[in-house]
Amino acid sequence: MSIKTSSAEGAGQDSPSTTAPLSAAARLRRVRWYQEPRWRRLGALLALAVTLRLMTGEEGTTQDLFLALREDFTGVGLWVWLAIAVAVWAVREFLADQTSSAVEGTKKVSAGPLERVRQVWSADKRVRMGVLTAVLALVVFGPLGVERYWQQVLVDQIAIFVLLAIGLNVVIGWAGLLDLGFIAFFAIGAYSAAYWTGSLPVQPPVALNNFLVLPIAVLTCLVAGVILGAPTLRLRGDYLAIVTLGFHEIVYLMAKNADGVTEGARGVKVDRFSIDLGFFSYEWKLDPMPYYWLLVVFIVLAIFLFLRLEHSKVGRAWTAIREDEVAAAATGVPTVRYKLMAFAIGASTSGVAGVAYASKVGYFNPENFAILLSILVLAYVIFGGMGSIPGVLFGAAFLVWLPEYLREWVDPKDRYMYLGALLVIMMIYRPQGVLPSRRRKRELRMAEAGVGGADATGPAEGRQP
Amino acid sequence: MTTETVKKEQGPAGGSAGAGELVLETSGVTLRFGGLTSLDNVELRMRRGEVLAVIGPNGAGKTSLFNSLTGAYVPQEGRIVFRPREGGEHSLLGAKPHVVSQWGLARTFQNIRLFGALTALENVKIAAETRLKSGPVSIMLGLPNARKAERASDRRAHEVLSYVGLLGKMNELAGSLSYGDQRRLEIARALATDPEVLLLDEPAAGTNPTEKLELEELIRRINTELGVSVLLIEHDMRLVMSVADRVMVLNFGKKIAEGSPSQVQRDPAVIEAYLGAVAEEDEAAVGQVVAEDVSGPAVRKAGTREDAGTGAGTGTGAEAARRDTEEHE
Numbered sequence: 001m002s003i004k005t006s007s008a009e010g011a012g013q014d015s016p017s018t019t020a021p022l023s024a025a026a027r028l029r030r031v032r033w034y035q036e037p038r039w040r041r042l043g044a045l046l047a048l049a050v051t052l053r054l055m056t057g058e059e060g061t062t063q064d065l066f067l068a069l070r071e072d073f074t075g076v077g078l079w080v081w082l083a084i085a086v087a088v089w090a091v092r093e094f095l096a097d098q099t100s101s102a103v104e105g106t107k108k109v110s111a112g113p114l115e116r117v118r119q120v121w122s123a124d125k126r127v128r129m130g131v132l133t134a135v136l137a138l139v140v141f142g143p144l145g146v147e148r149y150w151q152q153v154l155v156d157q158i159a160i161f162v163l164l165a166i167g168l169n170v171v172i173g174w175a176g177l178l179d180l181g182f183i184a185f186f187a188i189g190a191y192s193a194a195y196w197t198g199s200l201p202v203q204p205p206v207a208l209n210n211f212l213v214l215p216i217a218v219l220t221c222l223v224a225g226v227i228l229g230a231p232t233l234r235l236r237g238d239y240l241a242i243v244t245l246g247f248h249e250i251v252y253l254m255a256k257n258a259d260g261v262t263e264g265a266r267g268v269k270v271d272r273f274s275i276d277l278g279f280f281s282y283e284w285k286l287d288p289m290p291y292y293w294l295l296v297v298f299i300v301l302a303i304f305l306f307l308r309l310e311h312s313k314v315g316r317a318w319t320a321i322r323e324d325e326v327a328a329a330a331t332g333v334p335t336v337r338y339k340l341m342a343f344a345i346g347a348s349t350s351g352v353a354g355v356a357y358a359s360k361v362g363y364f365n366p367e368n369f370a371i372l373l374s375i376l377v378l379a380y381v382i383f384g385g386m387g388s389i390p391g392v393l394f395g396a397a398f399l400v401w402l403p404e405y406l407r408e409w410v411d412p413k414d415r416y417m418y419l420g421a422l423l424v425i426m427m428i429y430r431p432q433g434v435l436p437s438r439r440r441k442r443e444l445r446m447a448e449a450g451v452g453g454a455d456a457t458g459p460a461e462g463r464q465p
Numbered sequence: 466m467t468t469e470t471v472k473k474e475q476g477p478a479g480g481s482a483g484a485g486e487l488v489l490e491t492s493g494v495t496l497r498f499g500g501l502t503s504l505d506n507v508e509l510r511m512r513r514g515e516v517l518a519v520i521g522p523n524g525a526g527k528t529s530l531f532n533s534l535t536g537a538y539v540p541q542e543g544r545i546v547f548r549p550r551e552g553g554e555h556s557l558l559g560a561k562p563h564v565v566s567q568w569g570l571a572r573t574f575q576n577i578r579l580f581g582a583l584t585a586l587e588n589v590k591i592a593a594e595t596r597l598k599s600g601p602v603s604i605m606l607g608l609p610n611a612r613k614a615e616r617a618s619d620r621r622a623h624e625v626l627s628y629v630g631l632l633g634k635m636n637e638l639a640g641s642l643s644y645g646d647q648r649r650l651e652i653a654r655a656l657a658t659d660p661e662v663l664l665l666d667e668p669a670a671g672t673n674p675t676e677k678l679e680l681e682e683l684i685r686r687i688n689t690e691l692g693v694s695v696l697l698i699e700h701d702m703r704l705v706m707s708v709a710d711r712v713m714v715l716n717f718g719k720k721i722a723e724g725s726p727s728q729v730q731r732d733p734a735v736i737e738a739y740l741g742a743v744a745e746e747d748e749a750a751v752g753q754v755v756a757e758d759v760s761g762p763a764v765r766k767a768g769t770r771e772d773a774g775t776g777a778g779t780g781t782g783a784e785a786a787r788r789d790t791e792e793h794e
Contacts, residue, residue, distance in 0.1 A: 305605040312604045312615065313594040320580050320591045327578035330535060332566035332595030332658050341601055442582035446640050 038093050041428055042086070049085035052421055053078045056414040092429050136300075143292060150404075151288040158400045159295035160357050165380045165396035166302050166389065167349025172378065173387030173437065174315060175342030176322030177233070178241040180374050181248030185221045185347040187255055187369035189354020192217040194268045202261055210273045210359045214352060221351030222344045229343040233336055236325075248371055256366040267365030270358045284359075291360045298356065302349055303389055309345075310389075318342060319439055383426055385433025387440045394434055487548060488513040488694050489534070489570075489662055494543030496529055496718075503529040504540060505718040511662070513550075516688050516695045518709035518726075520702075522738060526718040527698045528575055531664050534696075535572050536562040550661055567595060571655035572664035575698070577647045581640025585631055585650050588639050589622040592657035621657060629653040629683060645676035652683065662694045663687060669701045677704060684708050706730070714738065 033039070057072040072078060121128060143154055164186060171179045194200050196216055198207035208216070232243040255262045262268070273284040273294065284290050309315050317338045320328040329335050358364055377396075384395020402422070403415040410418065426433075432444050489511040496504040504526045511517050519527050532538040534545060534557055545557040547568060555568050571592075580588050599614040626632045629649045634642060639650055648668050655663055665684070669677050681704055687693050688708075699705050705712060705726065712729040714722040716738040722729050729735055 308605050308607060309601060312611070313590075313597070313599060313618065314601050314604055316583070316587055316591050316594070319583060319587075323580045323582060324578050326537065326562075327574065327580070328591070329562035330537070330566060330572055330574075330578075331592045331654060332563050332571075333591065334561075334563045334595075345601070439582050442638060442640075446581050 038089075041093070042089050044428060045085040045089050045425070046082060048421055048424055049081040050078070052417060053081045055417050056411065088425060140293065140296060143289065148288070151292065153401070153404050155288040155292045155295065155360060156357075157404070158397050159292060159299065160353050160360075161377060161380065161400050162393055162396040163295065163299055163302065163353040163356070164350055164377050165384070165392045166299065166306065167346045167353070168377050168381050169346075169387065169389070169392045170306060170309075170349070171342050171346035172381055173392070173440070174310065174322075175318040175339055177339060177342060178237060179244045179343070179346065180241045180371075180378065181228075181244035181246070181251075182346065182350060182377055183369050183371070183374040184244075184248040184251035185224060185350035186354045186357070186373070187251050187366075188221050188224050188347075189217045189351035190270075190358040190364055190369070191255060191262060191268075191354075192220050192351065193355040193358040194262075194270050197271050199268050199270045200261065201263060209275075210271065210355065211275065214355050217351040217355045218348040221347040221354075225344040225347030226340055229340045233339045233343070245371070248374060252366055252369055252371070255369065262366075265365055265367075267363055268358075269363050270361075272362055273359045288360075291356075295356055298352055302352075303393075306345075307389060310387075314338070314341065323443065379423055383423060383433060385436035385440065387437035388433070388435050391433050391435035391437065398434075486513045487511065489545075489547055489696070491534075491543060491545045494530075494533060494540045494545060496526075496533055496538055496540040503718050504533065507543070507715070507718070507720055509713065509720075511694060511696060513661075514688070514692055514694055515710040516684070516697060516708055518697045518699060518705045518712045519715060520699065520705060520712060520729075521715035521721075524717075525715040525738075527715055528666055529718070530715070531572060531666055531696075531698065533558075534565075534664065535570060536560045536565045547662070563595070566658055566660075569659070569661035570664065571658045571660035571662075573648075573651040573655055573666055573668060575666040575670065577644075577651055579639040579647055579650060579654070581638065583639055584636050585626065585639055585642065585653075586622055586635040588650060589625055589653050589657045590618045592654045593618040593621040593625070595658060625653045625657045628656070630679075645672045645679075648672060648676075648680065649683065652687075656687065656691075656693075660693060662696060664696045666698045667700060668697070669699055669704050677701065680704070681708055 029035075053072050054068065057068065057075075057077055059068060061067055121131075143151055146154075164182065167185075168179065168182050171177050171182070191200070193210060193213045195202065196204050196208045196213040197210060198204060228244070228247050232240060235243060256265055258264065259266075273291070275282045284294070317328070317333045320331065320333055321335050321338055325335055357368075376399075380396040380399050381392055382395075383399055384393065385391025399419065399422075403419055406412075406415045406418055432441050436444075487510055489509065491507060491509040494504050494507040494509075495502065507526070507530060509517075509530070519530065521527055529538060533540045536557060536559065539559040543558065546554050547557050547565075547570060548554045549569050557565055557568075557570070560568075580591065583591075594614070597614040597618055599611045603611040623632065623635070626635050629652055631646060631649055631653060634646060639647065642650060648671075652663075652665070652668065668684070669680055672680060684695060684697070685708060688695050695708075697705070697709065709726055711724065712722075712726050713720060714729055714732070714735050716734075721734045721738060722732040724732070
């Protein structure tokens with residue numbers, strides 16, 4: 001950018017003869033068509049294609065260091081990748097224009113297909129109930145028909161991460177607090193389960209049933225959320241993110257190094273879920289489906305409770321804080337309390353997920369709570385659409401499923417490369433996520449138009465002395 | 466709104482009995498940013514039910530005063546006391562902004578700060594709800610008290626919106642309203658907190674003449690019908706002269722004059738602050754110049770903040786500009 005302006009100045013001040021020494025690249029930068037953002041997007045996509053080819057192609061060897069480069073740049077593979085990149089770009093840049101203009105031509109309403117579905121959705125209650133019942137039935141009974149492997153994936157990963165994403169959505173999507181240490185609460189939940197069921201070297205006063213641990217874990221995570229939040233929620237954006245990152249490291253390292261308390265890296269064995277009411281007893285064993293149904297209950301419950309929050313006083317206060325904290329405080333919103341509330345609610349959801357995870361897998365170690373998971377959950381929320389429950393559900397389910405699915409098609413080591421590429425394309429073309437919340441979408445649109453500001457772009461104004 | 470109307474306790478201009486009751490009182494308020502003194506030993510006495518205007522050149526410390534009163538800034542020295550109607554007194558010095566709002570001081574902002582992605586109704590509801598008690602647990606469980614609170618805030622927001630004349634636009638996004646409507650929505654949001662004192666920071670900036678007249682009427686109605694005391698920062702002298710019971714003039718963080726609008730207009734110190742020179746001239750003529758000079762920049766203010774050289778040629782324009790940007794940061 002700076003090069004462009006300086007060369008433009010030079011051309012303006014001096015006679016035309018001095019424009020000759022401009023490099024071809026500098027001249028290109030001044031051409032109008034080049035300045036259109038779509039070319040920059042094409043560049044990004046091509047670079048992505050080359051990177052993917054390099055990362056997923058041949059591996060180098062110690063004998064021939066340049067083998068990978070040579071192989072990857074000479075074969076057909078590179079061209080396939082480049083062609084895919086150009087195709088994605090062309091479809092998105094040109095065909096999308098045509099389709100959307102065609103839609104607007106037939107219907108004066110400037111609504112995309114998603115918006116029209118939304119209109120039908122909000123207009124008729126029967127449609128809503130019917131669709132929800134069908135979806136729920138599909139979610140509950142559908143997995144009975146799939147292979148055992150996929151059932152495992154569904155429980156161990158998809159259901160757990162969906163629950164985590166719903167929790168993180170409260171913190172990030174609604175209250176707008178960037179939390180990079182979310183998995184710490186997951187760990188706290190899991191270790192609470194281990195402690196209270198008597199699976200750790202330190203014994204609890206009474207060993208409890210896994211189900212009874214749930215409220216205790218919720219409470220523990222709530223308290224942990226407040227302990228982390230109280231001193232740090234005066235920080236904003238980036239600073240808060242760093243503090244939460246540090247909090248995650250503390251929890252993770254404690255789990256790893258406090259051998260006498262947590263068994264350290266050896267990991268912990270935890271009993272599975274069981275109910276014994278005297279007249280009725282049931283034990284969750286190896287079959288994943290009962291766990292799955294249990295988790296579906298948790299998830300539906302969480303959605304049900306949180307949706308009420310979103311369209312209430314609390315949800316509005318969160319939006320106000322996200323948009324303009326100074327104005328929110330001046331309007332009488334106790335900002336710190338609401339931020340703490342978001343933190344605590346997110347943390348306790350994570351705690352439930354932790355207990356469920358520990359009681360399902362039966363064995364875990366600190367590596368199950370690596371920082372990467374925090375980042376992944378964040379990616380799920382952003383991919384699906386921050387602040388939108390359907391978006392978050394879809395984002396988590398799809399992005400957890402994708403690497404597992406790719407296992408059959410590509411080198412398993414490269415799976416996350418494809419996930420990364422998908423996220424890059426997504427952020428170029430649909431930064432608001434797959435199914436964005438309406439409030440978030442408006443914020444993004446206004447930020448682009450320069451009115452107000454989404455929290456990413458708005459000015460952060462601090463409390464003076 | 467009408468149900469909660471409180472009879473105004475005194476006539477305008479503080480002439481009647483009971484005028485001595487102070488609702489807001491500051492003494493010796495001094496606010497510094499590093500080496501810059503933004504407020505210097507400011508005394509303010511506001512009577513209940515009056516409209517007090519604060520005027521002064523750009524960078525005089527008017528918005529800093531507002532920020533100090535509402536807890537956004539914490540002055541290093543001084544005393545700020547608010548006496549609510551039900552008795553007792555609160556020190557506003559260093560109080561948290563949301564607490565100040567709950568005690569009964571509401572404000573608007575010079576550079577409009579609405580929640581742009583929310584509708585007008587939601588903006589006002591947020592303010593109304595700060596007065597209602599319902600916790601997250603009762604909301605999640607859908608308990609009756611949460612539903613009652615929701616209905617109450619809805620009703621209150623409708624009332625306030627119809628009071629300022631925005632009911633027809635309640636479902637529009639705050640960010641897409643016209644400038645004048647945004648100003649009124651900010652006032653509605655402040656009113657929804659049931660304030661005793663309303664602090665308006667340049668409510669007329671960037672509005673057109675018609676909107677200005679409507680605004681003038683609105684301020685007067687808020688003051689007389691609702692019995693809300695109004696503290697007003699404004700550059701539009703015509704508006705100040707017609708609405709204010711008393712005027713206080715700040716320059717370089719110091720109070721240089723206080724009194725009725727006509728008194729202040731004739732005050733030599735005020736004229737000097739605005740024009741930079743004291744000439745023995747026809748007072749009425751000078752007063753006229755002051756009025757025009759001050760209302761001029763108010764119009765330009767809408768766009769940029771670089772308008773501090775008020776055309777008076779005092780040579781302090783640059784200084785004032787620096788203070789001004791500091792002030793609004």
